[in-house]
Amino acid sequence: MQLSSILGVLRSVVIYYNPALMRRNRALYRELIGPGDLAFDVGAHVGTRARAMRHYGARVIAFEPQPVFARFLRWALPRDIVLVEAALGRAESRAQMAVSRRHPTVSSLRDSLPDEARAMPGFEHVRWDSRAEVHVTTLDAMIAAHGLPRYIKIDVEGYEAEVLSGLSQPVDLVSFEYLPGLPQASAAVLARLAELGTYEFNVVRGENAGFDWPDWRDLAQLRAWLARQAPDSGSGDIYARRITT
Template identity: 30%
Template structure:
């Protein structure tokens, strides 16, 4: 399903929920507990609203992570946003594991830290990093990146996925291999990668990780956003296929084409495929 269709359905549900809450004198803000995790939610935001509705945000991805993450491991949440997966990952790695959560926008990073504060036991397992992962530390950081999906009618939203760009402000450009060098005793077991077209930027700074460690990737493949960033599925595949990776459908586990052109034909404009990339 295209993101525009998902957001459209969410907007209809949000209007109904908002009307009901208004009758009870309640605002869009709420502290909610979902699956034993506390969240500070703004129901006018798409991710927050999905968490509010029984934690249905990327439910299949949550199930996939539950199957793949090993207790005591180091996992990376690249594109952490408000922490919907970060907190779930912190629960999965257990007290001896660690989660590095990367988020470049000030808007989402504040919300991420707030949700971590509400869960002190899980917070101990998470290292939040306000940075933009790219090929070199000295590279400029984009001034704004999509990290908000409002459910109210607003102007200036992305034409296809209806997101809003938010300022990066104090975020610094970092190279992933250099960040991981600060944790020499920990080996990355899994990477959740969802950065709306900046995947190749991340991977340009992760050559050691890809060649030597070869962690599992749980990621979104969206050709149209890659093209908007001046990259492509072909470039994305160039970081994986030569290093022995194959792609699999997240939901059913079926093998996906190793040809970027063939996979691209499977994904309609404005849509994406949730995939697992792993070395066999």
């Protein structure tokens, strides 16, 4: 393993294992999941979100295709969290991931991301300087293997719509990262969710780990909010909760 890759992982550990941030993550998940719920953590990174889900008794399947992070997770995750060393996408395949060894958290299977990121605030110093061949499976295949999750968290740097393309049924709760500088990626995810079911939405800005809105809002309201976000306003997570009545 190259020194730059090791330093990239250590940087992520220092940032995301911050005790205050971990407490905020647990506080957020307390509202969303409970004992026995099945949760899929797609893009598990260094495992802090998986740990937060587990804290409230969820059964967690963590997906991480990057070899450097998968190696860390094999060592660091509690044994009752199932680690799947694969990406999720439209179909079973092998794929080339663009890797930033210094900033591995922004590695992605989205082929266009290195070019798109040149115009995105916050990515000025990121270089995708390596590639990794990874196994790709589908949400449907993982549901067949592990069961239907109550919650799917997706953080895969613009590849979220491809992940949901491998899902053929609605789930109760989905969250995905939004990048204001990449509005077409969020639009594709919302279009796919609308095909799967009827959802209401809330937003978490950055790593605040708290909902921005006091109430859940409909798709039109979310789209209007996204359209008002400046490209340099910072990323966050959109939560989609299925309406069943």
